[in-house]
Amino acid sequence: xxxxxxxxxxxxxxxxxxxxxxxxxxxxxxxxxxxxxxxxxxxxxxxxxxxxxxxxxxxxxxxxxxxxxxxxxxxxxxxxxxxxxxxxxxxxxxxxxxxxxxxxxxxxxxxxxxxxxxxxxxxxxxxxxxxxxxxxxxxxxxxxxxxxxxxxxxxxxxxxxxxxxxxxxxxxxxxxxxxxxxxxxxxxxxxxxxxxxxxxxxxxxxxxxxxxxxxxxxxxxxxxxxxxxxxxxx
Amino acid sequence: xxxxxxxxxxxxxxxxxxxxxxxxxxxxxxxxxxxxxxxxxxxxxxxxxxxxxxxxxxxxxxxxxxxxxxxxxxxxxxxxxxxxxxxxxxxxxxxxxxxxxxxxxxxxxxxxxxxxxxxxxxxxxxxxxxxxxxxxxxxxxxxxxxxxxxxxxxxxxxxxxxxxxxxxxxxxxxxxxxxxxxxxxxxxxxxxxxxxxxxxxxxxxxxxxxxxxxxxxxxxxxxxxxxxxxxxxxxxxxxxxxxxxxxxxxxxxxxxxxxxxxxxxxxxxxxxxxxxxxxxxxxxxxxxxxxxxxxxxxxxxxxxxxxxxxxxxxxxxxxxxxxxxxxxxxxxxxxxxxxxxxxxxxxxxxxxxxxxxxxxxxxxxxxxxxxxxxxxxxxxxxxxx
Numbered sequence: 001x002x003x004x005x006x007x008x009x010x011x012x013x014x015x016x017x018x019x020x021x022x023x024x025x026x027x028x029x030x031x032x033x034x035x036x037x038x039x040x041x042x043x044x045x046x047x048x049x050x051x052x053x054x055x056x057x058x059x060x061x062x063x064x065x066x067x068x069x070x071x072x073x074x075x076x077x078x079x080x081x082x083x084x085x086x087x088x089x090x091x092x093x094x095x096x097x098x099x100x101x102x103x104x105x106x107x108x109x110x111x112x113x114x115x116x117x118x119x120x121x122x123x124x125x126x127x128x129x130x131x132x133x134x135x136x137x138x139x140x141x142x143x144x145x146x147x148x149x150x151x152x153x154x155x156x157x158x159x160x161x162x163x164x165x166x167x168x169x170x171x172x173x174x175x176x177x178x179x180x181x182x183x184x185x186x187x188x189x190x191x192x193x194x195x196x197x198x199x200x201x202x203x204x205x206x207x208x209x210x211x212x213x214x215x216x217x218x219x220x221x222x223x224x225x226x227x228x229x230x231x232x233x234x
Numbered sequence: 235x236x237x238x239x240x241x242x243x244x245x246x247x248x249x250x251x252x253x254x255x256x257x258x259x260x261x262x263x264x265x266x267x268x269x270x271x272x273x274x275x276x277x278x279x280x281x282x283x284x285x286x287x288x289x290x291x292x293x294x295x296x297x298x299x300x301x302x303x304x305x306x307x308x309x310x311x312x313x314x315x316x317x318x319x320x321x322x323x324x325x326x327x328x329x330x331x332x333x334x335x336x337x338x339x340x341x342x343x344x345x346x347x348x349x350x351x352x353x354x355x356x357x358x359x360x361x362x363x364x365x366x367x368x369x370x371x372x373x374x375x376x377x378x379x380x381x382x383x384x385x386x387x388x389x390x391x392x393x394x395x396x397x398x399x400x401x402x403x404x405x406x407x408x409x410x411x412x413x414x415x416x417x418x419x420x421x422x423x424x425x426x427x428x429x430x431x432x433x434x435x436x437x438x439x440x441x442x443x444x445x446x447x448x449x450x451x452x453x454x455x456x457x458x459x460x461x462x463x464x465x466x467x468x469x470x471x472x473x474x475x476x477x478x479x480x481x482x483x484x485x486x487x488x489x490x491x492x493x494x495x496x497x498x499x500x501x502x503x504x505x506x507x508x509x510x511x512x513x514x515x516x517x518x519x520x521x522x523x524x525x526x527x528x529x530x531x532x533x534x535x536x537x538x539x540x541x542x543x544x545x546x547x548x549x550x551x552x553x554x555x556x557x558x559x560x561x562x563x564x565x566x567x568x569x570x571x572x573x574x575x576x577x578x579x580x581x582x583x584x585x586x587x588x589x590x591x592x593x594x595x596x597x598x599x600x601x602x603x604x605x606x607x608x609x610x611x612x613x614x615x616x617x618x619x
Contacts, residue, residue, distance in 0.1 A: 053518045124295055125334035127321040130351035139347070194507045 003095040003196050009175055010184040018160040021099040025156045033111035063169025066098050090172045098166040106155040114148035154215040157206055206209045247272035254291055254301035261505035263287055263455040271431035276446030284455040285435045289401045291330045294321035327397035331404045333388035335376040341387050342372045355396045365424055366390040400432045415610050418444050443481055443529045444610035471579055478534035478568050480578045489521045495604055502575050508574055512551045525590035526591035528611045534581035536606035540599045541590055549601045557596045571600055
């Protein structure tokens, strides 16, 4: 395989990992953020700290613990093996699970903040009109916090694309499985293959910049025009 | 139209049974009362008295409240048997002081939100738009509406959910007086047409007197009084922090447009033709119908007493009355008088009371200017109690 073909493969693996991770993050991050936003217990800060941990912890620390947990000797690894028949460590599934944990705060925090800002007012009004909790979420909460969902998804996606440490620890460097762009870049540099390294680096830099710019553009558009914010402020 | 909107006119008023107890950090609300929900029942209390909390408990928005709430035989919550009907299943509407219209939906969509969740409802959006005079604003964004318009949308939306009981939490307190008077009139008309029982919370006696027949007075977390409106307002005269006033219903007898006055007659039996004049009652160009009964308020501080018939006075309202109670305060005295079965309250200085040697059963004359008679029926209303 040429190094360019290998890089394209790494790109598709990366995009696949980031897309799946983002979907999972929205699915578990939304209820988690909702729960945290409405939590009144004094242990709230503790749970918030746990969610925020990946922001400050070296990714290798997280990766190290996950590696231990995913090994066939550990219980999570064993359970996975019994359920799926394949080993968890050094698999695509492993790097997705690692990414989910690693990018969790990037999804949970903007959502939690949006939910807290929204408050109970509209939800109480909706309940008095006969809307149940699920109905209230989709008819009131989601439309009024759409901008934050876009921000959360984009940040989660971008952060997962840029991940290195966790993948390196638990994924290894298996083409088609766990060899993602950041790892491919590291390989090129180690092999003094600077021209390929330049292509990957510049590519990641520019695409990240474009993604973040569009998030801020969209976010500004939504919150600038967003009637919700205007009303909340008044 | 009335007939179309109401399939079965309420034969008997439902009873709201409450036996509730809720403690907050600085405040304890204990209510143990059965309230007959006929027409609009007013709830009066100073801020912090617990009146809004009471509405939230009835609505099911205060889960911490323990005790029991029922409407007729239907139990809404009972903490002893761990029953709690969620707010969305209580068939109770609540109109908040801040209208809480959904900002991502326009006027029509806000109303459709309620209809969608009450698909078998009898009211149509068009009907309710008409009732609340909103047809023109149907497609507007809710953020572009004025305060009065917002509350009308809020009212329309609540009506479309077709509740069995409508709770209103100071819905018009942020509006100017003219808009408030319009809103109160709309609300009264709607109540009359839909026969929907309402609990109306306010700290304005004038507002409550205009729309409610019954008044519940709450102070520091307890129900103080449940009485017909005029009686309840008169009982409030015993409170030091409320300006004493006479509350009465009068019948429109005659309009005197040349003098800018309307003559009203006392509603009680055995009148000797007593009349009370007030500034001409008219809505726009139209004068209020003769024979209509309207609630009025006269502040005790605006009524003066004379021991002889004041024949050379510019003051138009002069009634003969008998003193039935004298309650001295620190600098003034509150005198209760009776004029043809109607009680009046006059507040005069202690000095005057002593100088005039006022005693019980003394026959006197009370007088007050036409401007001192306040009613929400006049658009120039100055009621701010």
